[in-house]
Amino acid sequence: MxxxxxxxxxxxxxxxxxxxxxxxxxxxxxxxxxxxxxxxxxxxxxxxxxxxxxxxxxxxxxxxxxxxxxxxxxxxxxxxxxxxxxxxxxxxxxxxxxxxxxxxxxxxxxxxxxxxxxxxxxxxxxxxxxxxxxxxxxxxxxxxxxxxxxxxxxxxxPLGLPFPREQKLALLCRQFLEAPSATANIDQWADRLGLSRRTFTRMFRNETGVSFVTWRQQACIFASLPRLADGEPITNVALDAGYENVAAFTTMFRRMLGSAPSHYLKMYQGR
CATH class of the missing domain: 2.60.120.10 (Jelly Rolls)
Known part of the structure; x- marks a missing residue:
């Protein structure tokens, strides 16, 4: 062949x-x-x-x-x-x-x-x-x-980030990626769409296949990778993403990618 x-x-x-x-x-x-x-x-x-x-x-x-x-x-x-x-x-x-x-x-x-x-x-x-x-x-x-x-x-x-088809919700998702925050909550998003918490939660899962909290966690890590690849300090990236400290960011990063941010970059930047 x-x-x-x-x-x-x-x-x-x-x-x-x-x-x-x-x-x-x-x-x-x-x-x-x-x-x-x-x-x-x-x-x-x-x-x-x-x-x-x-x-x-x-x-x-x-x-x-x-x-x-x-x-x-x-x-x-x-x-x-x-x-x-x-x-x-x-x-x-x-x-x-x-x-x-x-x-x-x-x-x-x-x-x-x-x-x-x-x-x-x-x-x-x-x-x-x-x-x-x-x-x-x-x-x-x-x-x-x-x-x-x-x-x-x-x-x-888990580096795939599902996006909703519903236009207003999709707009919120795009805006979130531009300024991710680990402290964003369901009530804030529901209010912006004029929905009850229960209706928003059901719609978000129907549109994306995952819960809002899971999507938010994935999105924060998702948005951090290009900045880390550019050599920005891990502390700056973690704080800008809304994490209280580097340890909290590292814990979530490790959970998703299987290694700490510093180890991850050392492993792959040289390939």
């Missing part, structure tokens, strides 16, 4: 949809891509006929769909199902390594952020590398088979 690979910097950035046409035109079952993006670059709404493993080898990426936002920090990848429309924004300079699979090889039911293991990262690097052009077909097949096995074992991380 030959793998088609290319480094997309050779293609023109001014016409992203021409690049998309190039991706879709590939006949190979697997397509491996490597590309660097500058901070602030946005990729307009589009979709693929393939399942995409979008690995932020370096940098932080924000991916938007109609139903949510997914933050992809260093050391993580977003699995994007075939046919799902999405746009992306580069929060920082980004080095992207992506593998596109035909749905018959890898199917995804929903977007999900997964922590990339050292083994998975090494396998993706091997497929994207230009030197891989000389790789034997057998070795290529073995690497791909192992990568598919490893993807099935990757841990999902």
């Amino acid at each position: 030959p793998i088609h690979r290319v480094n997309l910097p050779e293609l023109p950035d001014v016409d992203h949809f021409r690049n998309l046409d190039w991706i879709e035109a590939g006949n190979s079952a697997v397509l491996a891509l490597g590309r660097d993006y500058g901070a602030g670059l946005t990729v307009p709404l589009h979709s693929h006929t393939r399942t995409q493993l979008w690995w932020a080898r370096q940098g932080v990426v924000l991916v938007r769909t109609a139903h949510g936002r997914w933050l992809v920090p260093p050391g993580h990848a977003l699995l994007i199902p075939a046919g799902v429309e999405h746009s992306t924004e580069m929060i920082s300079d980004v080095r992207m390594h992506s593998i596109y699979f035909t749905p018959s090889l890898l199917r995804a039911e929903r977007p999900m952020v997964m922590e990339i293991t050292p083994l998975a990262g090494t396998l993706v690097d091997a497929l994207v590398s230009v030197e891989s052009e000389t790789m034997s077909e057998r070795r290529e097949q073995l690497i791909m088979d192992l990568l598919l096995e490893e993807i099935a074992l990757l841990h999902e991380r």
